[in-house]
Amino acid sequence: xxxxxxxxxxxxxxxxxxxxxxxxxxxxxxxxxxxxxxxxxxxxxxxxxxxxxxxxxxxxxxxxxxxxxxxxxxxxxxxxxxxxxxxxxxxxxxxxxxxxxxxxxxxxxxxxxxxxxxxxxxxxxxxxxxxxxxxxxxxxxxxx
Numbered sequence: 001x002x003x004x005x006x007x008x009x010x011x012x013x014x015x016x017x018x019x020x021x022x023x024x025x026x027x028x029x030x031x032x033x034x035x036x037x038x039x040x041x042x043x044x045x046x047x048x049x050x051x052x053x054x055x056x057x058x059x060x061x062x063x064x065x066x067x068x069x070x071x072x073x074x075x076x077x078x079x080x081x082x083x084x085x086x087x088x089x090x091x092x093x094x095x096x097x098x099x100x101x102x103x104x105x106x107x108x109x110x111x112x113x114x115x116x117x118x119x120x121x122x123x124x125x126x127x128x129x130x131x132x133x134x135x136x137x138x139x140x141x142x143x144x
Contacts (some may be wrong), residue, residue, distance in 0.1 A: 002039055004047075012111065013043050017053035020081050033084055040092045042106055051094070051124040054110075057081025058118060059096055066090075071100035075119035085122060096135045097123040108139035 003014045017036060022026045036051075043049055060078030063070045069089035076095070078086070089096060098108065098119065110121035123136055 003094055011044075011047040013047055013049045013050065015034070015039055015051040015053075017051065017055075019053065019055045019057065019081065019084075024078070029084065033088060036088065037091065040094075048129055049124075049126055052121070053123045053124075055081065055085045056120050057083075057085055057100060058120065059122065060086050063099065064089050069094065070096040073102050073108065074099045075105070075106045075117075076141075089124060093127050094124045095124055095127045095130045097130070097133055100130070100133075107139075110138055 001016045005012045005014065015036075017032070019032050024031045040049070058076050058079045059070055059074045059082040060076060061072070061074045063072050063074075066086055069086055085096065088094065098121075106115070110119050113119070119134055123132060
């Protein structure tokens, strides 16, 4: 889903997505990323973009080698699906906003089940607009 808003003369594109589950075929995952690439390519570079999505992947803690697209404050270790998020960010000059702000775990974890706690939902923005964002955290009672 994509929404374009004009706020005080600034065009803001809000994109929402839901990536295929970890157990899905690689072809389905690649199709999702290809379609998201198309959405991004349709947005003029001078416009703001915020993507909020359940990417069903872990970008992981730390950012060694990926400092240009993420901060150090992810959760757990990166998996294949998390690498797809990082690769997308590099292709599209985006940043994983959630990972730039040091927060207690409960303000980083976006999924809980059976005693497992992880982060699979991310907010992305254009790297050039990252300095405009002053905070990002999970508000626990709003999580479904």
